[in-house]
Structure formats: C-alpha cells, structure tokens
Amino acid sequence: MVYLEGMNSSAAYPIFLGEESKVGVAPQIAVISAPLAKTLSWGGGTEFGPRAILDASPALEVFDDELLQETVQAGIITRPPLALADCDLAEACQRVRAAVAQELAAGLFPVLLGGEHTVSGPAVAALRDQYPDLHVVQVDAHLDLRASYDGTPLSHACVMRRVVELGVPFSQVGIRSFSGEEWQLVRERGWRPFTMARIHQEADWLEQLLAEIRGPVYLTIDVDGLDPAIMPATGTPEPDGLSWRQVTALTRALAAGQHGLVGMDVVELAPRPGFEHAAFTAAKLIYRTLGYMAKARRLSITKE
Numbered sequence: 001m002v003y004l005e006g007m008n009s010s011a012a013y014p015i016f017l018g019e020e021s022k023v024g025v026a027p028q029i030a031v032i033s034a035p036l037a038k039t040l041s042w043g044g045g046t047e048f049g050p051r052a053i054l055d056a057s058p059a060l061e062v063f064d065d066e067l068l069q070e071t072v073q074a075g076i077i078t079r080p081p082l083a084l085a086d087c088d089l090a091e092a093c094q095r096v097r098a099a100v101a102q103e104l105a106a107g108l109f110p111v112l113l114g115g116e117h118t119v120s121g122p123a124v125a126a127l128r129d130q131y132p133d134l135h136v137v138q139v140d141a142h143l144d145l146r147a148s149y150d151g152t153p154l155s156h157a158c159v160m161r162r163v164v165e166l167g168v169p170f171s172q173v174g175i176r177s178f179s180g181e182e183w184q185l186v187r188e189r190g191w192r193p194f195t196m197a198r199i200h201q202e203a204d205w206l207e208q209l210l211a212e213i214r215g216p217v218y219l220t221i222d223v224d225g226l227d228p229a230i231m232p233a234t235g236t237p238e239p240d241g242l243s244w245r246q247v248t249a250l251t252r253a254l255a256a257g258q259h260g261l262v263g264m265d266v267v268e269l270a271p272r273p274g275f276e277h278a279a280f281t282a283a284k285l286i287y288r289t290l291g292y293m294a295k296a297r298r299l300s301i302t303k304e
C-alpha cells in the first residue's frame, strides 16, 4: 500500500478519536485518509479535509448521547494517509481502490475520508467487486453526472457518471445544483433524484429512498449536501441542504435497513478558519453512523 512516507508512526498523524480509540479489541472499522485535491472547481483545500476531521474527532464523547453506547468498543483503526500527491489522477484512483479492497479483504468496514469527491469512484469499484448487487447512496448538493469536467473524466464533478458506467444503481439526496446537460440525462434515464425541492414536498422521501435499494449500500457523503449553516467548510456551499436531523435519519435508516451499509466516505471538507465546527460535525456524523450500525447489530460491541 502506498502510504505517505514518514506517516507510519502514530505521532506523525492524528487518529480517529485519538487515544480513546485504543480499546484493545480487534478492529471492525478502518479509517482511510485520501487527501486528493487535483481537480478543483472553486474554493480548494480539500486535501486538508481528512486531517481536519481526525484532528477534531478526539473532542467527541465516545459515549454516544443518542445511542447511549460506546461505539468505539467496536474497534476503529486509522490508517496512515494515502500518498496521492506524487502521482497522476489515474494512479491516485488506483491507490484508493487498492486501499479499500485491502480493508474489505480483511473483513473491515471502510470509512474513507476525502479529499475531493473523485475518491468515491474507485471506492465504489472496490466495493462492487465484493458486492455485485451494491447500491450507492450519494448525499450531495450536486448531481456529479457530467461526462467530463475541465478536460478530465476523473473530476470530482463527474464521480457519479463513473458510477453509472460501472452499472451500479444509485440514489441521490440533497441535490440543488446541476447543469442543463445533467438534468437532461436525468430525464432521459427516468431517474428521480431526491432534490431538496422534493424532500421539502414529500414527507415520505426517506421511505421512498429505502424502497429503491436492492442490495448493500455504499454511502458517499459530499459534505456540501448538508445545509451550509452546519457545514460551511466546503468549496461550493449551496444554500438549503440537509439538516443534521435529516442526514442522521438517513444514515440511521440505511444502517438499520434490510441490506445495511458496507462502506462509507465523507468527502469535500475544506477547512476554513473560524468554521472549525464543520470538521467536528463531519466526525460526529461518521461516529453516529457507525453507532447506528452497532445498534442494528451489524457491528458488535462487547462492552457497552
């Protein structure tokens, strides 16, 4: 695996939940940092996203205030960050895919931290190798369905088009910004993304989403899918978006759903001075989602 040099000691890079993650059990969850930032459209700084989330995470209470359990007891290991800056985009994607595949082969639940949204494409490819009936749920302000962007098909703005090409079914949630070309594709294919307009209008949107799912779920969370009031630290902060309650209702439903979650990522966090709560929110969303999996008995906790 191509990890960043000099990052193999725990002192060199933060780990999820810090010292409190060291609970002495065999890990069931692996946190992978993919600090990729090669195809920016506006803003920038997503290469610092993984570190910001890890840095914020020790401020979390390991005793979950909603679930009343210590999810950390499921065992969480943080890998050194992947080396993605010394190579081209295609090679970086290969490295992400290999890293995710390695965790799956070891039976671990991968939590991938971006970096730009591009990293989700190779993660989905690795998951699909293991789960042929994989379903992707994407939280995002954007459809990300462009054929290419800025001259590359591997842009963050195209990641879901790559998922389409893999033949993996998907559901899109929190959508409120897209091109005319993307919307034309949506209409031609008969897709029905859960736009914010639809979510506001249809009280049963979450039940409708669950009804679309036919296999285990990979959840990709572009943080710009959330309301910028709670998630301002991202390159393209679009007004409106999912509230904390809406996004946690979604992850709870997916974790407890018929098919469950088999991997997740949180991408596009771009730390901004004065908005440190954004990284903490991302860390808590990850921890809460892992907690929902444990509540649904898809991760085991020996000690609560």
Ligand SMILES: [Mn+2]
Residues within 6 Å of the ligand: 140, 141, 142, 222, 224, 225, 268
């Ligand atoms: Mn987005």
